[in-house]
Amino acid sequence: MPEPSVTPNLPESPTLLGRRMVAIALPVVANNLLTVGMQLTDTVMAGRLSANALAAVSVGGSIFVPFFLLALGVLGALSPMSAQLYGAGRVAGIGLLSRQAAWLALLLAGLLMTGFHFLGPLYAFANIDESLASVSADYVVALAWGLPAIFLYLVLRFASEGIGHTRPMFYVALAAFLINIPLDYWFVYGGFGVPQMGAVGCGYATAIAMWVQFAAMLIYVLTKKRRYRPLQLFQRFERPRFAPLSELTRLGVPIGVMLFAEVSLFGAVALLMASFGTVTAAAHQIAVSVASFSFMFPLGLATGITVVVGQAIGNDRPDLARRAGLVGIGLSLAFELAAAILIVLLRQPIAQLFTTNQAVIALAATLLLMCAAFQLSDGLQVASAGALRGLKDVRVPMWITVLAYWGTGLPLAWAFGFPLGIGPVGVWVGLIAGLTVAGLLLVRRFVRNRNAGAIMAA
Secondary structure (H helix, E strand, O other): OOOOEOOOOOOOOHHHHHHHHHHHHHHHHHHHHHHHHHHHHHHHHHHHHOHHHHHHHHHHHHHHHHHHHHHHHHHOOHHHHHHHHHHOOEOHHHHHHHHHHHHHHHHHHHHHHHHOOOOHHHHHHOOOOHHHHHHHHHHHHHHHOOHHHHHHHHHHHHHHHHOOOOHHHHHHHHHHHHHHHHHHHHHHHOEOOEOOOOHHHHHHHHHHHHHHHHHHHHHHHHHOHHHHHHHOOOOOOOOOOHHHHHHHHHHHHHHHHHHHHHHHHHHHHHHHHHOOOHHHHHHHHHHHHHHHHHHHHHHHHHHHHHHHHHHHHHOOOHHHHHHHHHHHHHHHHHHHHHHHHHHHHHHHHHHHHHOOOHHHHHHHHHHHHHHHHHHHHHHHHHHHHHHHHHOOOOHHHHHHHHHHHHHHHHHHHHHHHOOOOOOHHHHHHHHHHHHHHHHHHHHHHHHHOOOHHHHHHO
């Protein structure tokens, strides 16, 4: 049976390219915000129960999230690969890759679920109180029951991203968010035959929400046959095959390492800031929360950039891929500039939304100035990384980010904050320096390679 040929209608003008990327990005932005909302729900529910439950969720999340993002990055290779196949009109290849990615998803889920049962030495190394460590470890194990579902959901999501159809991500995330709220309350506080599970209940509630995400996405894909039938996602059962699995991991592992390097940098910076005391830690949390919120748009836009650039490469249009990447980077910088201006103008009211403690408000307002400067660097690095992923150029960018975050950002954050005596502002200067180095080197790699095919081979 010949492979169906479907070629996307790729816009030529920068304006239309920008519109296409934004149209792809907006549902992803909504998905990201709803995902953050689920994490916030866990935090609020646990915090209302007790300080110990809140701490358990916080510590458990700091362990769970980096490894989750590492696996997400590995599976994320499916997005640019699917986009290039779609651009080339070889959409049945997306089905083959997706079936192999499903095996990889189950393997990653199994590895993490097993590993999360042996967190004792990690908690002991971090000198965490035994009672807190026990609850936190149980919370992580409860969360892990959702990993097979969420990883299989990601396979369907990334395949759908590759063809530029991101709308279901919003619907699916909304369904999971809405069901997570009552489940959190029910499992945390108990009732109707369910015992009070505290922080561990948050984990089980979120795990169920993950299964809801997978089920909803699967139903959507099976229902929208006209859109997804050419992909042949469920055409046949296949055993694991070395060649496609090797290609997925070769591309996916560097993406995962890039995500892991960035999130671990922020985790390390949070520990540095906490060493200055409670007021500094609270002010830092406010600034990071604002930065995380504003980051959702460029993060979603990076998906749109990856998809459009990948489709252009698959269509044998390196000139269009270059144009799309530059348009996407420009859009990201424009949004982040607007966000930076708003943060500067509203830094005092923003800080007051989080707390009434005047010392925290004063320091948070200062750190929000740093947060404003941070916007452009963060927007530049995430958009450039998205453009390079569309070219399937990830190996060198991985080393760039590791060098920038761990070889530049963290050492400077420590040096400015402590030996040089600048304090909390100095830590943020180091953080901004790391992101700036990453952004400049990544955009340089994209811009200096006029022939996208040369980038792919690099």
